[in-house]
Every structure is written in structure tokens, then in C-alpha cells.
Amino acid sequence: MNADLGGSPVRARSVMYYEYARACGATCFYDHAEQYLLKALKLDEESSGxxxxxxxxxxxxxxxxxxxxxxxxxxxxxxxxxxxxxxxxxxxxxxxxxxxxxxxxxxxxxxxxxxxxxxxxxxxxxxxxxxxxxxxxxxxxxxxxxxxxxxxxxx
Incomplete structure (x- = not known):
């Protein structure tokens, strides 16, 4: 949320979403993991990441x-x-x-x-x-x- 509000660069936000999602998935917060992986994917698609x-x-x-x-x-x-x-x-x-x-x-x-x-x-x-x-x-x-x-x- 801070990265979004602070206007972090797209690549930085994508990496944060991706890593946060992996941590959520490893600790069984699967819905949250999927949500943030989808956010990372969307940013990567929009920015040719x-x-x-x-x-x-x-x-x-x-x-x-x-x-x-x-x-x-x-x-x-x-x-x-x-x-x-x-x-x-x-x-x-x-x-x-x-x-x-x-x-x-x-x-x-x-x-x-x-x-x-x-x-x-x-x-x-x-x-x-x-x-x-x-x-x-x-x-x-x-x-x-x-x-x-x-x-x-x-x-």
C-alpha cells in the first residue's frame, strides 16, 4: 500500500507484489498470494516486464x-x-x-x-x-x- 501511495516505480511495485505474494503463499494465505501475484502480472503486462x-x-x-x-x-x-x-x-x-x-x-x-x-x-x-x-x-x-x-x- 505504501509503495502504491508513494508512487514507487512500476518495476519496484511489481517486485514487491511478487515477493509479498510468495511469502503469503508459503504461509498458506493463498487468496492473498493469488491477489498479489495477479497485481504483479498486471503491472508486468502493462510495462513489458x-x-x-x-x-x-x-x-x-x-x-x-x-x-x-x-x-x-x-x-x-x-x-x-x-x-x-x-x-x-x-x-x-x-x-x-x-x-x-x-x-x-x-x-x-x-x-x-x-x-x-x-x-x-x-x-x-x-x-x-x-x-x-x-x-x-x-x-x-x-x-x-x-x-x-x-x-x-x-x-
Missing amino acids: PVHYPLIELARLNLDQRQFVQAVPYFERALPVVEKLDAASKDPIGFADFLDEYAQALRETDRAADAAVFTARAADIRSRHSGAVSKTDRTPYGKHCIKKDESPQSQ
Whole structure:
């Protein structure tokens, strides 16, 4: 809110929305995470910013909530963008992880034949880059939630 009111540059606001959304999603505030990822996406679209970041996070946020139908369109929009950025050579394992996640969403939406293509592509990339690791860390959506019967003091 302060960034909006203070007239922060578009790129700065987009990054703030994006990072805030990831933190919200990791702590199970999924609706808030989606809201701020959509805000980041909108700003990136309007300013020719890197739309693949919020698209991938929206896909993964839905994937991790097992909302596969909602995840697929975000994967579909992100794929041509990351391919154009040559993700397969810049971060082959990160790209293979993305392809496997996309394949999972496709399998869960009864698109097994489509999923097989992406699974095979990911496996091929991994076979050509054995021992490599992803250059990026995946947001741990839902991994840091407080259960209703827990208090912060008991952790």
C-alpha cells in the first residue's frame, strides 16, 4: 500500500507484489498470494516486464493446492515466454522442473498424452545435464503453515 501511495516505480511495485505474494503463499494465505501475484502480472503486462515470474508462481500456487484446472492456463501462458528466453540452456534443471510440474497438472486434468510430451522433454534435458541443479529455489507453497491446534509458541 505504501509503495502504491508513494508512487514507487512500476518495476519496484511489481517486485514487491511478487515477493509479498510468495511469502503469503508459503504461509498458506493463498487468496492473498493469488491477489498479489495477479497485481504483479498486471503491472508486468502493462510495462513489458518479465511476465513469466508471476505466471509461473500462479501456476505453482494452484498446483500445490491441487487446483490443477486453474494451474494449466498459467503453465500454458508461461511456457512460450520461458522458451523465448531460452530457459532450457540458461537454467536447464529449473526448466525441466517447470516442465515436470506442467506435466503433473496436465495428467491431473486428464491430458495424459500432452503430459507425456513434457515429461519426456524434461527427462531429456536432465539426461544431458546430469549433476546440474536448478539456479532458482522453488517457493514452498503451504510449507510454513500454522495448524489450528498449534500456537506460534509451541513450534
